[in-house]
Amino acid sequence: MTGVDARTTVPFSIAQALLDDAPGAVVFISPDWSVAYANRRAAELADKSAREIAGADFWILFSRFEDAATKRRFSRVLKDGLEIEFDCEMSPGQWFQFRLRPIGNGLALYGTDVSENRIATQSLREREAELTDFLENGNVALHWVGPDGTILWANDAELALLGYTAEEYIGHSVKDYHVDPPIIDDILYRLANNEKLQSYEARLRRKDGSICHVAMNSSVYRKNGKFIHTRCFTRDITADKAYAQFQEHLVAIVNSSEDAIISQDLNGLLTSWNTSAERMFGFTAEEAVGQPVATLLVPEDRQHDEPEILSRLQKGEPVIPFETKRRKKDGTLLEIFLTVSPVKDSQGQIVGLSKTVRDITDRQRKERASQLLAAIVDNSEDAIISKNLDGVITSWNKSAERLFGFTGEEAIGQSVAALLIPDDRQDEEREILSRLRKGERTDHFETKRRRKDGALLDISLTVSPVKDSRNRIVGASKIARDITEQVRSRAALRKANNALRRSNADLEQFAYSASHDLQEPLRMVSTYTEMLRRKYGDKLDSRAHEYMDFVSEGGSRMERLLHDLRSFMQVSIAGEGRPPVVDSRTVLGDTLANLKPAIDEIRAEITSGPLPPVAIHEFQLGQLFQNLIVNAIRYRSDAPLRVHVEAVREGDQWKFSVRDNGIGIDPEYQEQIFGIFKRLHAAPEYPGTGMGLAICHRVLERAGGRIWVESEPGRGSTFFFRLPVEAPF
């Protein structure tokens, strides 16, 4: 109607007709509150005809408005010229929206039936309340955050999730509730930049201090492009997180397991393959997954394994873990211990199976080795027993049964002391146990043990500590050998040896006595021959004299023989017991003094080098020097005799040498000269009994030394002998 000038172009009757057709009510009110005009709809409202209305009092006509407050508002419009709008229920359920404005010097009231609008608004309100209730009380946590980070609102679900009251939460900075400050900065930054957040994970701190893992969906509510607040839906994923972590752990466990853990579907195709499986079989997961297990791993002779496993599982029967063999990538066979369990879907339907494979190749090898050891122990001739540190028997082999008469059942668990050890040897076991605790072995200890039947056995016992993997002593192994026979024969041997020694001593004594006693009659032969020669010599002819010479000569030779024989025997008799240490220089001096007449007679030159103290009986050493020097004198050459005696240290022995410039000894005879009565030269050219070197030899035998000669015929001989620095026993 804008731009149409009604006053000039539309006649009043037409305007009246138009107004009557209008759906709304129109009333012109004169300043004296009389009705100047009311259209048809207004007349209907007043429930009067158009004629009745004209000129009637407005307040009487529309008594619905006749209250003080409305009257005042109407008067104010008239007075101030400002238009007002208001709603009014004209009859139950019939709502009108009115506009009142000044027109001319009166007022115009326009009314529109808004009953239907009102119903619509009402239902809108109710829906809003419902939504609000939903937001407030639904189980989705929600909050609004203002652009400055202040929490503007949060629903009960959010408060319940975090445990705060509305006062503790709303109005505070959202940053106060985030565990990770950079996260909330990031969230706000993203939102400010028009990003929508989907399942953005964050950690919130609950009032009780615990941490709540959440996933947030958030966007900004804008009005006319202006950031009003964020709308943030918060989902608690703490449990999901824990579950995810649990799954990660499971994966980690599977991957770090020493055992190969693999799974396969019902067609026998591998579906998973852990790190140990890679290590154990040599196939990588890429190589293995998707391959049929039968061709990849199962050797020819074990092909029946797989169908059997499957058929059992499908029948719902358990597969008892069993030992079998599998092939590695490089073809070598593994001894394995296989545990199989079904994999079921959520309906309980078997969809595959998982296998835990333990490599027992090493264990099998160790088992075989220990079986071998056990067999050796069992078949040993010796009794092999083990016991703990309390002396309680823990193992008992067949020989132990045979030797002691107790079966393994009877022996194991019994104390060694009570079962086997004779009463008078109980201390022994305590000693053995105490040595054992110190980790010491007892080797070839000879003792006696009692059999089940009470008989005593001689045994040789070796006890060694048994240690566990941490090197702690936990017991002992005992090896007992029956030496009853050995002990018996050893005793017999000792007895025989003693008898031999006695008879030897008797013989020596006899030889000594004989050499002594034979001298007596010999002396008679010599002296009476001499007497005969002296008293009756002039009455005998020359032949008788010659015969008497033979008798004398034989007698004196016999006398020398007996003398040397006696010396020879004396070497043993006078050499009993541990030898003292004597100064060999002094002994040589005494010897030379004894031999002085003989030495002087031939003008022999006898010199000596360093001579040490040695462990030997003085008589024996004197015999050595005397016989060697007499030997040198006897077997001298035409040149003036020179003899040199000295000793040099060689290790723990002294090497003596007696060197001469005599006739020497043919190498052929250098061994035999040390025998009894052995002579290389005939008397009278070289007098001697053949006993001298035999005596020397015997001395060295007795003193734990050795004598030998180095000689070149015509250039002299050197006799060497060694004597220990320390006494030999």
Add this chain to the structure above:
Amino acid sequence: MADVGLVRESLDEHKVRCELTVIPNGELAVRFFEEADADRRPWPDLVILDLNLPKKPGMEVLRRIRSSRVHRDVRVIVLTSSDNQKDREEVASLHPCLYLRKPSNLDEFLKLGAIFSRNLQHT
């Protein structure tokens, strides 16, 4: 008994005039000295004793002599072929005694006559 001949020769050699009683074994020697103790026999001036005697050893005879109350100081010369140190020591303990070894050489033996003579003269 061969030594008796030599002793006699050695006494003759040195012109020793004496009565020589020869007792052939240890048992008789012990009896001889028991009877002498009982004054049924005269005591000798010198006893020449071998240690190696039949029946009873010379050492026992010597001990018997030394146990006599009256005549234990009788002069004894032990003439023996033993060179045993133990014998020497025991004889020395039964003082007064001379221990002589029998010489194996006739000349040496005959020289013993001088020793016998000296010991007889001292009585």
